[in-house]
Amino acid sequence: MNASPPRGWQRYEPSDSAPWDLQRVVHLHRRAGFGADWEALQRDLDEGPDAAIDRLLNPQQDPAFERLAATIGDAATASGNPNRLKAWWVFRMLKSPDPLGERLTLLWHNHFATSNRKVNNLVWMREQNDLLRRHARAPFGDLLRAVVKHPAMLTWLDADSNRKGRPNENLGRELMELFTLGAGAYAETDVAAAARALTGWTITRQAFEFRESRHDDSELTILGQTSPLDGDGLLDLLLARPETARRVANRLGGLLMGEGAIDHEAINSLAAGLQRNGLNIGWGVETILRSEAFFRDDNLRTRVTSPAQHAIGALRSLRLADSPPSSLLVAEWIARMGQDLFYPPNVGGWTEGRSWLSTRTLIARANFASALAEGALWRSPDEVDLVVGLPPGSGPIVERLSLLFWGVAAPDSVPALAKDDEPTTAEAIARLLSLPDSTLG
Amino acid sequence: MFTRRDFLRTTSLVTAAPFVPTFLAKTSRAATPVADDRVLVVIQLDGGNDGLNTVVPYGDDGYGRARKALRLKESDLLRIDDHVGLHPRMKGAKQLFDDGRLAIVQGVGYPNPDRSHFSSMRIWQSGRRHDADLEAYGWLGRTLDLTRGNGSASVDAEAFFVGNQATPFALWGRRCGATALTELSDLTLDGSFPPLRDSDRTDLGSFVTRQMRSAYTAAEAFAHAEQAAVASRTSYPSTEIASHLSVVAKLLRIGSSARVFYASQTGYDTHASQLYTHGNLLREFSDALKAFLDDLRANGLDERVVVLAFSEFGRRVAENDSKGTDHGAAGPVFVAGAPINGGLYGKTPDLSALIDGDLPLGVDFRSVYATLLDQWVGVSSEEVLGERYDPLPLI
Secondary structure (H helix, E strand, C coil), X not given: CCCCCCCCCCECCCXXXXXXXXXXHHHHHHHHCCCCCHHHHHHHHHHCHHHHHHHHHCCCCCHHHHHHHHHHHHHHHHHCCHHHHHXXXXXXXXXXXXXXHHHHXXXXXXXXXXXXXXXXXXXXXXXXXXXXXXXXXXXXXHHHHHHHCCHHHHHHXXXXXXXXXXXXXXXXXXXXXXXXXXXXXXXXXXXXXXXXXXXXXXXXCCEEEECHHHCCCXXXXXXXXXXXXXXXXXXXXXXXXXXXXHHHHHHHHHHHCCCXXXXXXXXXXXXXXXXXXXXXXXXXXXXXXXXXHHHCHHHCCCCECCHHHHHHHHHHHCCCCCCCCCHHHHHHHHHHCCXXXXXXXXXXXXXXXXXXXXXXXXXXXXXXXXXXXXXXXXXXXXXXXXXXXCCCCCCCHHHHHHHHHHCCCCCCCCCCCCCCCCCCHHHHHHHHHCCHHHHEC | CCCHHHHHHHCCHHHHCCCCCCCCHHHHCCCCCHHHHCXXXXXXXXXXXXXXXXXXXXXXXXXXXXXXXXXXXXXXXXXXXXXXXXXXXXXXXXXXXXXXXXXXXXXXXXXXXXXXXXXXXXXXXXXXXXXXXXXXXXXXXXXXXXXXXXXXXXXXXXXXXXXXXXXXXXXXXXXXXXXXXXXXXXXXXXXXXXXXXXXXXXXXXXXXXXXXXXXXXXXHHHHHHHHHHHHCCCCCCXXXXXXXXXHHHHHHHCCCCCCEEXXXXXXXXXXXXXHXXXXXXXXXXXXXXXXXXXXXXXCCCHHHEEEEEEECCCECCCCCCCCCCCECCCEEEEEXXXXXXXXXXXXXXXXXXCECCECCCCEEHHHHHHHXXXXXXXXXXXXXXXXXXXXXXXX
């Protein structure tokens, strides 16, 4: 990490206007993970921001978890049933000691949105998912090269039918528009030239192969530079562009910062910092998480949570992942809320933010809350103990839950309750999870 | 003690909410032209429908020669004219035809037919014929991409797929996606929900509150719509395709802003013992279509809706040895609804002029698409299909 953070990202020091309080501990966990249980919140409150952020950035390895997850993943791909692969990822999100890693994997799944609808190969979809996870904090170039050369992406974007004399522009276009530069930073002639640079890439025996004979090695002009260019050269060229750094910065800002919490200039300086640091994603994440901007008041509860975050967050903070619910059912609920894992709607991925909140998906969120509270996510409702993760104490149940979910006793949207209204734990959970504040994190 | 369910019993959100939910779309987004209210419903007859036993050219000697086990008796057919009649079990469709609400386009297909379900369906769903284009986006997805309003704040679905399968490729857009609705309960609140306090803390906070109240209100409106449907005694047969179409009708009744709806009926892959199965499928399809259009009419929605029903290919003219038929080529397409010019279109196939034992192509399916796109949906078919196709006088 550079000694001095880029402009707009000065380091956070607790102060009177932004104290290290329960609300900020909850905020950190909701943004950089899936929320935390009461014990973890108290621990982080005691130990201070540096220790809390360190733990998220450098989580402890858990070989036993990895072995179990791998076994579940193997069984899922062998079954040929995509729902089991979704359940595998849900299991990881529920139990992983590295929630930030899973959130980043989700981010990259959306950035490199690939759907099994067309790929139709669970082994490849899982491999891609593991690539996203492995490179989640790496230099962006490592991630990009690994993902675009994997058969899942090559199939998704028709690299196989892109050959000399018969270029298919799909990969070239999305590479520029979605993966690196972003719309508006290139011309149609650049797309055509990029497609020619990528000719020769194909899949042979389930793996990437460069076939010289199909490659168009003529001189190409891309973004004003003229040279003979192959796919690797094209990636290098795109990675070096400032627009790519800005796109990565925007992605990280979108993941970790709320709506309207940062301006253009902060993104530009983060982008410049990323470029100086070899587009290192981990550096970008750390810069944001340790920043004063991240903990400012106007960044609290200003981001719409994704369906996966919503569902997993409720389960993890209530410690209901300890007696794990059916990950198949949880994956199904996440899909109903609008995020069908491994099946993003199109090449652009899910439109995040406010788009998560349509009529149907909000009804799904409310119904998920009921299902959770009624124990319907478990094989038998008796398996779940809703009280296990409640903050201790004798205060009203709604207030205790509110502290656990949002770090405050009563956020704006919680209506005043009648004096004699003391709901059961299940009722309180269902109610609070159907409030506007539950969709924000 | 105040429970979630008590709240639902005691409060009508429709009256409690001080605004029109976005789900009840066009009313709240006022200045939209009337043309925007036009809706296209696509029904996919999945598996390759035996068109020859659907719209039967009984006047052609070749029919009896080709079909021994599967031959439908002339006296049982529902006569359309002196040459063709509908399958005896398509009474609903026949009523629609007589009422001017059903157009039958004969001999629809595409050049150089591919008998694979997958590639043939891909061709129909993409609306393209060249291999490279088939991998891109679906014809309805591209249509929605073109009709998508700029800067619209709406987060409601642009299209609905009603069914249990994955969202069909036809609906994949570059930027637009369809909402897959598996069951009515997707729009039904299981419990009640807490009263929502207005939040003016932030723009986002008030957006979420508004959106949430709107969703919960829509759920209640939907519940009312369901009750209304019972009260108006519009009855649907208890088949899967009828239930899918009844969901579409309900979505329209409660004011969904989606312009494209899609449902599919599976089971048309009848390689063996076809007679009974196929008759049932056609009865289910035709009765469901009739119930759907009658429901729309009863609710004053029928001028807004056109239905297209297609299958990825017809079957071979000659039956096989298992009293079934194998994958063939061209077949009939149905276009239905109050706005259309009902009748019989396209040349009745001549069974003495088969190509490799298949019915020849009479009408390119993209002509049907082009007609609907240009004259109903109001987008340039050339842009969606990549080429110009001659329209049919269907609308």
